[in-house]
Amino acid sequence: MLDSSNDLLETVKQAAYEAGALLREGYSLKGRIAFEQKGASDFVSYYDTAAENIIIDCISSVFPDIAFLGEESGLTPTDSNYTVIIDPLDGTSNFLHGVPHFSVSIAVTKGNELIIGVVYHPLLDEMLWASLGTGAFLNDTPLATPEPRPLNEMLISTCLPYHAKGDCTIAISQLAALMPQVAGIRSPGSAALELASTSLGRFDAFWSQGAALDFWDIAAGVVIAREAGYTVTDLSGEANPAQWNSLIAAHPEQHGQLLACLTSC
Template sequence: MIGNSESLSDTLQLAARAAGAILREGYHAAGAIDFESKGASDFVTHYDRAAENAIIDTIRRAHPDVGFLGEETGATPARDGEITVIIDPLDGTNNFLHRVPHFSVSIAVREGDALTHGVVYQPLLDEMLWAERDQGTYRGEQRITAPPARALHEMLVATCLPYHAKGDCPTSLSQMADLMPRVAGIRAPGSAALEIAYAGIGRFDAFWSQGARLELWDIAAGIVIAREAGCTVTDLTGNPAPTEWTSLLVAHPERHDELREAIRSGEPASPTGQA
């Protein structure tokens, strides 16, 4: 571990707040935000870059030997050890650009092959969700655990949908069609880090995605938060630690297998809407 009087979790939260202040300024700025295209429906703004730089600078001052994997700045190897900070400075860029108030700062830590820390910060709400391996999940200073499982037909499920050239639309639509008759609702708000974390603390009953193309920085922090809150997190084959996350399912342990089968089975729902 890192030898420093300031804990890594504290530093990650400070970094998220620094980035969040930049994003709040951009969100409330008058007039249109200038942006440039990085590819099909994938936009980078001045605020993405400024927020990521603020995160790196804050963490590097306290923990100079860590490495970084950032959506905007790419990979910087660790000077000593195997600790890598994984950064999405603005998860929900399209929402940000369109003035939809649902986006987040997402920061995770990977030690070797294991995800150990996660921070997801919603700057407009000033809400900090964070977790550390074997230490639980917190909203600010309050420890949060997943609420009791709801029946499948009562569940509100979140997802990310593919768009333009990013992902597999037929797979995503097929899986959504499997779930639609079985659950109380499906939502795709547009910030995977938030939706995964919200599944952990019970604002959503589950999160799944396969057709959308999610990068590690989109999901890593949320995975730690959801797991430490008590959720089961795997890919859709049931693997809790795949080499590459090409699919994702986050749910209460009592509903995880049932949801996984519902997504993959394609069987019709019962007349009452219950599985």
């Protein structure tokens, strides 16, 4: 039985730290890590599965009845109303190629509601986290909602499709619609980290439609962005992530303008 959501939050944060420590160790071997290919440009290494196992072991040792949905292990159902959503290494391609941009992403749902999000950048030792109704934090520092910028000053992040995964046509049309209007568009390669980083103002918005993102790619970042004051929906305006096949996170003053631009394609 889960007695305290705060205890669960602290356990999730500890699990992210422990998985991140393993990834830091693995990153030092860059270029020499064995991996398997799950699909077109879809890789999995020892570190993906080992980090996920660390997270599951850490959380289940405190909350043995909780359910898990992991990118590598799939769904482990229980009678619990709580489910831990895990992307143990978001940015595997970056990790394998020695690009220092990847994260551990863990979210928790209670019923159908996202209540906890933790995204940890192990190389910078930066943990972005939030729980429903308490605001967003960087490590121990509470975050204020970043000031909105006008569209022509905005730096926006996205995930782009590749090979057989996603819709290149819609991604290209949306890029063409935004590129003349904003200060820059970035696709660094860890959706969880980019979405969560809107809470820091490093990106003014995040969107994705062409890329085929899974729930574990975005769940933690959605909690953090929302608790930082951002509006997060899909491109039809739907607020429930379980119904999404697209995503936009932006300051409330800019959300509508960006949504109109992206849906005009």
